[in-house]
Amino acid sequence: MSLKSKMLRVLAAVLVPSLMLAMVSGCGKSGKKRTLVMVCNAAFPPFELVREGEIGGIDPDIVREICERNDYELKIEDMPFGSVIAAVQTGKADVAASGITVTDERRKMIDFTDPYVTARQRIMVRKDAGEFSIECLDTNLIGVQEGTTGDMFVTKHYREPERYKNVPEVVQALKTRKVNAVVVDEEPARAEAAANPDLVLLSVPLATEDYAFGISKRRPDLLNMFNVTLRQMKADGTLDRIIAEARIRCASNDADAFDGGLLDRIKADFKLNFVNGNRYRYLLNGFGVTMLVTVLSVLLGILLGFLVAIVRSTHDMTGTHVVADAVCRCYLVVIRGTPVVIQLLIIYFVIFCSLDVSKILVAVTAFGINSGAYTAEIIRAGIMSLDRGQIEAGRSLGLSYRQTMLRVILPQALRNVLPALGNEFIVLLKETSVSGFIALEDLAKGGDIIRSQTYNAFLPLMAVAVIYLAVVMFFSRLLGNLERGLQKKNRK
Ligand code: ARG
Numbered sequence: 001m002s003l004k005s006k007m008l009r010v011l012a013a014v015l016v017p018s019l020m021l022a023m024v025s026g027c028g029k030s031g032k033k034r035t036l037v038m039v040c041n042a043a044f045p046p047f048e049l050v051r052e053g054e055i056g057g058i059d060p061d062i063v064r065e066i067c068e069r070n071d072y073e074l075k076i077e078d079m080p081f082g083s084v085i086a087a088v089q090t091g092k093a094d095v096a097a098s099g100i101t102v103t104d105e106r107r108k109m110i111d112f113t114d115p116y117v118t119a120r121q122r123i124m125v126r127k128d129a130g131e132f133s134i135e136c137l138d139t140n141l142i143g144v145q146e147g148t149t150g151d152m153f154v155t156k157h158y159r160e161p162e163r164y165k166n167v168p169e170v171v172q173a174l175k176t177r178k179v180n181a182v183v184v185d186e187e188p189a190r191a192e193a194a195a196n197p198d199l200v201l202l203s204v205p206l207a208t209e210d211y212a213f214g215i216s217k218r219r220p221d222l223l224n225m226f227n228v229t230l231r232q233m234k235a236d237g238t239l240d241r242i243i244a245e246a247r248i249r250c251a252s253n254d255a256d257a258f259d260g261g262l263l264d265r266i267k268a269d270f271k272l273n274f275v276n277g278n279r280y281r282y283l284l285n286g287f288g289v290t291m292l293v294t295v296l297s298v299l300l301g302i303l304l305g306f307l308v309a310i311v312r313s314t315h316d317m318t319g320t321h322v323v324a325d326a327v328c329r330c331y332l333v334v335i336r337g338t339p340v341v342i343q344l345l346i347i348y349f350v351i352f353c354s355l356d357v358s359k360i361l362v363a364v365t366a367f368g369i370n371s372g373a374y375t376a377e378i379i380r381a382g383i384m385s386l387d388r389g390q391i392e393a394g395r396s397l398g399l400s401y402r403q404t405m406l407r408v409i410l411p412q413a414l415r416n417v418l419p420a421l422g423n424e425f426i427v428l429l430k431e432t433s434v435s436g437f438i439a440l441e442d443l444a445k446g447g448d449i450i451r452s453q454t455y456n457a458f459l460p461l462m463a464v465a466v467i468y469l470a471v472v473m474f475f476s477r478l479l480g481n482l483e484r485g486l487q488k489k490n491r492k
Helices: 003-026 058-070 081-089 104-109 134-138 149-157 167-175 186-195 220-235 238-251 262-278 280-318 322-337 340-351 359-384 389-396 401-438 443-454 458-491
Strands: 034-040 048-051 054-056 072-078 117-126 142-145 162-164 181-185 199-201 208-211
Touching (some): 034 058, 034 081, 048 058, 054 058, 058 072, 058 220, 081 104, 081 340, 117 167, 142 149, 142 167, 149 181, 167 186, 167 199, 181 186, 262 280, 280 359, 280 443, 322 359, 340 359, 340 401, 359 401, 401 458
Antiparallel strands (some): 117 199
16 A cells, blocks of 8 residues: 555544544534533532542532523533633633632622532641641742632732642642642542541631622523522522532542552552543543544644645745735734634633534634644745746646646645644644643543542653653654655655
8 A cells, every 4th residue: 555545544544533523522412401501620529520520519419400490401611710700701601610709809700699608718738747827828838729719818918829720739739848738628628638648627717708609790680590599499408408418429539548568559549540430531532532623623724824825925926915915924923922822712712702612613723723823834835945947837838827836836845844744733732732721621631630530640640641642652653654755755
């Protein structure tokens, strides 16, 4: 089989299932029942956590009951806590249910339902920390979850804290001595301490707070529905029952007891992180999402790249298409001058600011547009590297400019830049690891979910790194073969 047909087969094997998956995931909606989208940061037990691949806990359980009583279908999304309120404000979600404390500043941005739980902030330290009193917050490095009331409390009264995206990372920082104490909400802190015997909560309670659900100021109807149903649930005892049951479920920790040496520890950790609760599936599914997003983005990037490269090099060679060239230049400057995570967040929160858009689509759009800018310059370099005589030769054969471009220039240019395009694929594969910012469960996010469940950083991070490395090595190899094949062909 020739190299070309081999490549085509590989491409088809990856693409066809991916495209089918994208289509299927886009058309699975039932269309009948109204959908309510809830956002949370699902690493905050017992309020929200991922278990057996599903988001559960006090918040989802209460919201699910409210949905059932009002004939809504519930869709839950997991994202960084710092984005949860913005998601409701910008209309990406209907309700934020994430152990959110009611504060006056937040009230300016969203409406709150009646409170459903009273909570407290707590200080947690390592057992070996010795005496630690509240005054020590001034002089020690303190870890918090970004954007939480714990963060605001430490910042306002003590010092700039070390801010982490998720509670498990805050706890990990404490365990690994990056910080000397953390300020987090009491119940998640207790859950973490139960799983980490080397940590303790100080008995001194800090501020007492109310948790409530956040709803957009533009949805008084929804606010009313939540409050009416919450009152009913309080009156008939359902609210207390749901909260108590979720607490019990969360307390059943699945960490295996062990009392052996290092090898046993590794074995136990391996089982905890990948085998128990079939956690390996987060990596497997995440891997599928990462590949799908990368392949589709590269294709979109190539399409955009071609267009831009043709416009730019036509302008360079003939001086025409001034406006189109200026637009393309702007595109290149803006896209190459801003970080891809920011582009992703802008596309998610600002451009696609409606509820019902597939996150795969958002990610493909963002990464595709981003990759297009780099691909454009790669292809343009390929076009410019050809001898100008090629165009003249084409024209003197009676071909039009367009025909010369399509039949003579582009095929040669493409062949010259194929290795560089392959490289773009590899770069993009790794760049998509920021997809977790928009709650897309890609490979990196799969590792995050495992970490948030097992309170264990080493193995999940290693596993994610090894998978990326293996895929990159596989594709680099493929690329190397392709390059050698092309060189042989050129020599003939
Ligand atoms: N109650 C705190 C706040 O509202 C922390 C909430 C954090 N929630 C979470 N799911 N991580 O700021």
